[in-house]
Amino acid sequence: MLTQDDWFEAVCRSYSNPPVFYNGIKLPGFPSDEIQTNTTGQSGINTLKEAFIFYQDCIENFKILGMPLQKKHTLLDFGVGWGRIARFFLRELPLKNIYGIDVTEDFIEICKKTFQTENFLVTEPFPPTQLSSRKFNFIIGYSVFSHLSEKACESWMREFSRLLVPGGMVALTTRGRTFFDFCKSLKGKGHTGYLAALSNLFDDFSDARTRYDQGEFVHSNRDGVNGGGAMTADFYGETFIPEEYARSAYSELFHLEKFLFDPSRQTHPIMFFRKKSNSL
Ligand SMILES: C[S@@+](CC[C@H](N)C(=O)[O-])C[C@H]1O[C@@H](n2cnc3c(N)ncnc32)[C@H](O)[C@@H]1O
Helix, strand or coil, rough: CCCCHHHHHHHHHHHCCCCECCCCCCCCCCCCCCHHHHHHCCHHHHHHHHHHHHHHHHHHHHHCCCCCCCCCCEEEECCCCCCCHHHHHHHHHHHHHHEECCCHHHHHHHHHHHHHCCCCCEEECCCCCCCCCCCEEEEEEECCCCCCCHHHHHHHHHHHHHHEEEEEEEEEEECCCCCHHHHCCCCCCCCCCCHHHHCCCCHHHHHHHHHHHHHEEEEEEECCCEECCCCCCCCCCCEEEEEHHHHHHCCCCCHHHHHHHCCCCCCEEEEEEEECCCCC
């Protein structure tokens, strides 16, 4: 197996100088830089760097939590986009064991084409999916629970419980406490578009942060922060899930193993859950 550094370099080369082959498969190609930026805010090596950090945090913490990724395991990337994150798991898992779902049909078409598999499926904004029960050992979702409404998150956690084997693990990112300050700092700076919308996310940012500190799920679907296309304001906006909420809200089905946030390394906190063995 390549070292993590060599693996990152190989994936970067598959962007800058394709094709690159690993374990007999051609590493997935990329959509245009414009599509990359529209979905992740960056393109090329910068957007891959952010994805690689999440991938590293996943494999390291799954190991620490007693579930190291093995070749026989299956993984679902929820809100897979154009497969930025999913591709990194090709170091540990065969292509046939990596799946992705997304509400945006165009992204699923890109994944099918670039990964050359049919393991990518369009989903409705709310479950169920067509995937069979207990199919997965791991479910990951980067920058999806940082956007979904409380009802959508709750519904998807229930679906993840159905899709996972007992003891299966979930890693999901959400907006962190520091994002309140970032959005507030954008006020009155003459921004347009998404940044202007973020500056108007709440009338009172301290009130929103206080609610977060008290363990409330905080979500805003004000104009300009729905994702566009299939991502409509009835389920999509900006979402801040505090640790206390993550621990209690899904406790019937999941145990929150870790709430990881080191702002010097991650832009989003990561919630690691383990499916309880007595859950469905
Ligand atoms: C900010 S993008 C992140 C994409 C990808 N995870 C990444 O980090 O590159 C959010 C993704 O979630 C998808 N999405 C939004 N709502 C969804 C839902 N209810 N179910 C599944 N996917 C959803 C969007 O289409 C989009 O691809």
